[in-house]
Amino acid sequence: MLLRFRVRRSRLQRLGAAGSRIGVVLLFLVAIRHLYQGGKLSSADANFRAVKASAQSLSTIQDSAGLRECFALLADRKDAGSDLCIRANNFLSRLHAAGLNIPLPPGGNVFERHGICAGACFIATNLRDAEQVMPNYIYHLLLTVGLLTHYGNPAFVSVYESGSKDRTADWLQVLGDVLDALSVPHRLELGGSIQREKGEDRIHFLARVRSAALVPLFEQCNATGQFCAPSNDKSNSSGRIIFLNDVLFSAADIMRLLQYPADLVCGLDLGMAAEPDMTEQEHHATVAAYLHAKWLMPQHLAIQFTRLSLLSKWWRKYHHKRKPLLREFGPLFFYDKWVARDISGRMFTNRSPYVVYQPSVDRVTAGRPVRVHCCWNGLAIINAEPFVRKVLGFREHREGECAASECSLLCDDMWRLGYDNMVMDPNVRVTYDLAGVNKLFHAFSSELPLGAPGLVYIPFRQEEVRDVMSLPKHDDISRESSNPDGHRTREVDCCDLKKGANMVEFRDPGVCHTSVVTLN
Structure with a gap:
């Protein structure tokens, strides 16, 4: 009995010693992380002070023209x-x-x-x-x-x-x-x-x-x-x-x-x-790219790993909760589809060619401006x-x-x-963060935003301005009619924001439907 007690105490002592070493390592890693973050903050402060001093120097200049x-x-x-x-x-x-x-x-x-x-x-x-x-x-x-x-x-x-x-x-x-x-x-x-x-x-x-x-x-x-x-x-x-x-x-x-x-x-x-907008294939590709880059998992193994049925649902939940971690590895999508409507009144899509009306599709994919x-x-x-x-x-x-x-x-x-001259130029491409910039400008290897999926980029030409402004404002009249007052109306896709909500749940039944807008 005494021997068993001594063995157990010895095991506990070894576990305690191991736990102490692990604790020291964790504390060391936390300290390193804080030092790294502190260094970044210090660098950001120094850069800001340099910008501020330079701006104040400009403010002393008397030659504004x-x-x-x-x-x-x-x-x-x-x-x-x-x-x-x-x-x-x-x-x-x-x-x-x-x-x-x-x-x-x-x-x-x-x-x-x-x-x-x-x-x-x-x-x-x-x-x-x-x-x-x-x-x-x-x-x-x-x-x-x-x-x-x-x-x-x-x-x-x-x-x-x-x-x-x-x-x-x-x-x-x-x-x-x-x-x-x-x-x-x-x-x-x-x-x-x-x-x-x-x-x-x-x-x-x-x-x-x-x-x-x-x-x-x-x-x-x-x-x-x-x-x-x-x-x-x-x-x-x-x-x-x-x-x-x-x-x-x-x-x-x-x-x-x-x-x-x-x-x-x-x-x-x-x-x-965003994860809810991805297909299953896009989701798998995003997580696989993350595992390969951050966990150093071989690419072919990462792809197979994400496709395991037992892990698939878990990965989607992880992806949804950890969007900032995975953001840079996903596809580049069109963002403002809740607002944007093509000239037929139909909602833009996340993926190229972004517009639905076929004549506009042909122009946008060729990098040409369209009426909207x-x-x-x-x-x-x-x-x-x-x-x-x-x-x-x-x-x-x-x-x-x-x-x-x-x-x-x-x-x-x-x-x-009657202010109905509305145009979209697909060659103007703005984004929101470093991940978007890296995709659009191919990690700064290009000075032009060439990374928009499915779109050609064309340099600006004044003749394109004249051409798009010559297109009829009512390019697609299939969704237009006259109301009893004699005004034209257009069917326009509508996705309602629920009262009190911050975001539209596009996939919920009945959220998206058709509304009628009066034209001049």
């Missing part, structure tokens, strides 16, 4: 050797070192520059916890503003930020310093008071914050004579609104979209696929006239309407009011 010219030259990737331009380039270099930046494509001088804002350009953005995109946002926004203002397009920048718990507001203060140096008028509202109230529907809240970003628009006519409702002797003095989401975009994207004399024009927003019923897609350029006339604004759905997004309802209202 010369500085705008420098940013315009840098946007065109031209050598700018003056001391002033060297300082501007130094600021952009510090921004580039501080975070993710979309590359500037070659050949920026192919765009028309003068008068493309039809009066003036109002750049509006809502931001919340957008620290990761801020270096790119500031970099390309300043290049855009430099191009616009240097070529005679007055610009105003309005940002409404609220609810951020990261450094978004600090980055916006940097932006404000440089806009001051450029003498570009702006209003950057930081820490805004609009918060989502308890029980408030998501779309009602989003309509309020989007409207808040447009508040300065309605003050400009009296203050500057810009963004005014058209009078009898001035047919189009209202300007255009460039509305940006918290996406990763290029200055060339904005300049390209501004070439279209449309009431609304957008590109494509592409992001990493609606789009937003992370970056939209809108005719400001109906806004300054106070006949259009962001809102939630009314009783009897599709419970759609504030952007979808905006499109429907524009059609009803």
